[in-house]
Amino acid sequence: MRKSPAHYSDYFAELVCSNSLGSRALTSASGLLKQEMRELGSLIIKAADRNGVPAGGALAVDREAFSGFITNAVYSDPNITVECGTAAELPEEGVVIAAPGPLAEGKLAQSIKDAVGKGFLSFYDAAAPIVTGDSIDHTKAFFASRYGKGGDDYLNCPMDKERYDAFYKELIAAQTAPLRGFEDDGVFEGCMPVETMAGRGYKTLLFGPLKPVGLYARDGKRAYAVVQLRREDGAGRLYNMVGFQTHLKFGEQRRVFRMIPGLENARFVRYGVMHRNTFIASPGILNGCYELISRPGLFFAGQITGVEGYVESAASGLLAGLCAACDLTGAPRPCFGSDTAAGALSAYVSGYAGGNFQPMNINFGIIDSVSGTGKDKKELTAERALEKVRLIAKAVEPKESRP
Numbered sequence: 001m002r003k004s005p006a007h008y009s010d011y012f013a014e015l016v017c018s019n020s021l022g023s024r025a026l027t028s029a030s031g032l033l034k035q036e037m038r039e040l041g042s043l044i045i046k047a048a049d050r051n052g053v054p055a056g057g058a059l060a061v062d063r064e065a066f067s068g069f070i071t072n073a074v075y076s077d078p079n080i081t082v083e084c085g086t087a088a089e090l091p092e093e094g095v096v097i098a099a100p101g102p103l104a105e106g107k108l109a110q111s112i113k114d115a116v117g118k119g120f121l122s123f124y125d126a127a128a129p130i131v132t133g134d135s136i137d138h139t140k141a142f143f144a145s146r147y148g149k150g151g152d153d154y155l156n157c158p159m160d161k162e163r164y165d166a167f168y169k170e171l172i173a174a175q176t177a178p179l180r181g182f183e184d185d186g187v188f189e190g191c192m193p194v195e196t197m198a199g200r201g202y203k204t205l206l207f208g209p210l211k212p213v214g215l216y217a218r219d220g221k222r223a224y225a226v227v228q229l230r231r232e233d234g235a236g237r238l239y240n241m242v243g244f245q246t247h248l249k250f251g252e253q254r255r256v257f258r259m260i261p262g263l264e265n266a267r268f269v270r271y272g273v274m275h276r277n278t279f280i281a282s283p284g285i286l287n288g289c290y291e292l293i294s295r296p297g298l299f300f301a302g303q304i305t306g307v308e309g310y311v312e313s314a315a316s317g318l319l320a321g322l323c324a325a326c327d328l329t330g331a332p333r334p335c336f337g338s339d340t341a342a343g344a345l346s347a348y349v350s351g352y353a354g355g356n357f358q359p360m361n362i363n364f365g366i367i368d369s370v371s372g373t374g375k376d377k378k379e380l381t382a383e384r385a386l387e388k389v390r391l392i393a394k395a396v397e398p399k400e401s402r403p
Contacts, residue, residue: 011067012074013044017127017191019232019240020060021048021311026382027375029362033311033341034059035382036389037318040396043073044314053231054153056145062233090115095297095324099317102277102303109278112304115292119281123359126193126245126274129253131266133236136229141262146214154230155239156215157262158223167259168205171198174252177274193247193274209243227260238269246272279359282306283352289323289333290316290346299324306349308359315342315362316349322396334392339368340385 022030037045051065074080089111090098100108113120136155143152159167174195197204206212210225217223232238246253250271258264280286282305285293290305292298301317319342323333336343344367348360360366370380 009064009067011064011071013047013067013070015061015063015066015310017245018230018242018310019053019063019066020055020058020230022059022309023057024059025057026386027378029341029364029367030309030311032367032382032385033315033345033362035386036340036342037311037315039386039389039393040318040322041393042314042318043070044311044318047073051234053234054151055230056151056153057149058230060230064233090298093297095299095327097299097301097317097320097324098304099301100304102279103275104278104304112280115295115298116280116285119285120278121281122276122278124191124274124276126191126247127270127272128241128244128246129257129268129272130232130238130240130270131229131263131268133231133239135265135267136239137262137264141229142217144215148214154228154242155262156217157227157229157260158212158215158217159210159225159227159261161224163259163261164206164210164225167256168198168202170256170259171195174256175249176247176252177249191245193272194244195246195248227263241272244272245274247274248272277303279304279306281357282349283357286350288336288343288346288350290320290349291323297324297327303359306357306359307345307361309361312345312360312362315345318342319346326396331396334396336392337368337388338366339381340388341367342389344368 021034022028024034025031026035034045034048038049047066047069048059048061051061051069053060053062075082086108087100088107090096090108098112100112104112109120138155141155141157143154144156145151145153172195176195194205194209197208206225210227212223212226215222215226227244228242229239230242232240241257244257248256253271254268258266280300286300286305287293290299290301292300299320301320302313305316307313307316319336325331326333336346338344338347341362345360345362348366364378364381367381367385369377370384371377372380
């Protein structure tokens with residue numbers, strides 16, 4: 001089995017960027033989407049719930065345990081046959097779900113290009129470094145969650161203005177890794193390298209990943225800037241540098257990031273990397289089931305469809321899988337609609353009418369909302385969506401599994 005440039009392990013569903021699946025709250029669109037997936041029996045969300053690590057109001061996971069759980073579930077399912085190999089082309093007939101990931105290349109990429117026409121684009125994605133917990137100086141770092149939400153789940157490294165100034169100067173001057181021949185200078189805004197963000201202005205990081213608001217050190221004072229670290233595993237052996245996706249050379253990452261108070265002796269088990277992601281310009285090419293309009297029965301799933309994010313990618317696969325299963329059994333396909341998070345995401349991907357289609361995370365802006373304002377409006381929108389999804393879940397449940 002050949003890995004992509006971004007993957008390391010042999011497990012399925014490896015998380016190559018952050019280990020967070022976003023907010024748990026139903027008043028966030030990400031939290032609503034995850035709850036819809038729970039109602040539909042998503043294996044991905046089940047794996048996340050079973051292998052979570054403390055992360056305040058977010059659902060973060062022990063990435064190895066998470067991927068191992070999913071891998072074991074796939075191999076132990078008597079209805080699944082796993083064949084390892086390299087796919088060279090898309091099947092020309094039958095019900096198929098193509099989930100090649102955002103790094104499709106070679107003959108398979110050409111086959112996708114041939115199938116979808118000229119609507120085949122690329123953007124960049126970046127992953128943050130991971131350091132060992134025992135290499136962090138806990139006399140300088142402190143545990144806390146922003147505004148006290150959740151538990152004290154984040155390890156925070158505070159900077160005064162003098163330290164921030166020195167760090168900022170070195171960060172914007174640090175050397176980046178050379179781009180490969182198939183890459184260019186495009187940067188995806190939703191996962192921007194920290195050095196690119198810093199280059200946009202001195203205060204950009206202070207309103208982004210280094211914002212100090214809502215965080216107070218042991219002395220009760222607020223720092224000028226704060227770098228947050230999030231647990232990568234349940235035991236706290238590994239920590240992810242939140243918001244530090246980067247394209248710096250590995251040596252530069254060691255040099256510059258060790259300027260952060262508490263990370264002077266940090267041991268990096270994974271450096272930040274940047275890689276090309278590829279996606280289909282899906283409007284007019286895929287329908288609301290992520291099915292290729294010109295080739296009924298061929299579904300796409302994951303980031304290649306133009307969704308962005310772990311949960312969104314899994315949701316696209318869940319919706320495509322339900323529709324494919326209905327086709328095979330002769331049952332009617334479920335109709336989610338834009339009043340649900342899952343349906344709104346597929347509607348955006350299939351029906352965006354603007355002139356520059358770009359990958360999208362789930363957000364309340366694309367979900368049909370109810371009347372009202374603020375938190376109450378989001379709660380009512382979530383309640384309505386979940387009522388509808390529960391009815392869909394009951395309708396698509398296999399008859400033999402019903403009581």
